Amino acid sequence: MRLTSVSNSLTLFLILSVFTFMAGCHKKSARAPETEESPQPVTLAKATTAPSDTFKIIVSNGGGITGLFNGYTLHPHGLVTHWQRWAAGPDSVLWTVNADSAQIQSFRQELLASGMLEKSMQQTGNMTTSVTLELPAREYIWSWGDTRAFDSATPAFKEWYRRVETFCRSLKK
Numbered sequence: 600m601r602l603t604s605v606s607n608s609l610t611l612f613l614i615l616s617v618f619t620f621m622a623g624c625h626k627k628s629a630r631a632p633e634t635e636e637s638p639q640p641v642t643l644a645k646a647t648t649a650p651s652d653t654f655k656i657i658v659s660n661g662g663g664i665t666g667l668f669n670g671y672t673l674h675p676h677g678l679v680t681h682w683q684r685w686a687a688g689p690d691s692v693l694w695t696v697n698a699d700s701a702q703i704q705s706f707r708q709e710l711l712a713s714g715m716l717e718k719s720m721q722q723t724g725n726m727t728t729s730v731t732l733e734l735p736a737r738e739y740i741w742s743w744g745d746t747r748a749f750d751s752a753t754p755a756f757k758e759w760y761r762r763v764e765t766f767c768r769s770l771k772k
Contacts, residue, residue, distance in 0.1 A: 609748070613766070641663075652675045654762070655673065655674060655732075656674075656723055656729040656730070657670060658729075658730050658731075658767065659728070660726065660727065662723075662727045663725055667681065667684070668684045668685075669681070669683045669684055674703070675700065677697045677698050678695060678698075679697075681695070687752050702766065706759070713755040714753040714756065715739070715756045722743050724743075727742055728742065728753075729741065729743075730760060741756075
């Protein structure tokens with residue numbers, strides 16, 4: 600009986616020793632020196648001044664009973680990819696075309712100025728439409744499943760979306 604008590608005490612001692620040792624490994628002196636400056640959060644001003652060659656605009660629509668989504672990815676140098684994706688599976692590229700890069704850069708500027716970066720619009724429905732703006736430090740996603748949600752968007756965003764959709768559809772081979 601006394602042997603079990605000694606064994607349990609020894610086990611407890613070893614466990615506590617390991618935890619004490621591990622806690623000592625995380626002392627401030629063992630880490631890289633901390634600077635007095637704390638990291639600055641990404642602000643809207645930084646997001647809007649991202650280099651113009653490091654973004655993507657993705658516009659898509661789909662869902663429903665089939666789960667099929669169709670979309671366009673606009674790249675800053677003029678490349679536009681039309682793709683589709685089933686609910687489970689990778690994107691299938693339908694076609695790729697080189698479009699006017701100045702027009703795509705203009706779409707980026709208009710989206711940044713649309714007032715939507717400060718606005719959240721995240722709704723899904725049987726059929727869902729979404730717009731994604733990928734910047735180096737941030738991704739913005741707006742989605743809507745019906746016209747009531749789209750009605751809450753800024754007028755500039757609504758016009759922007761209609762123009763981008765028309766532009767992408769006009770590129771069809």
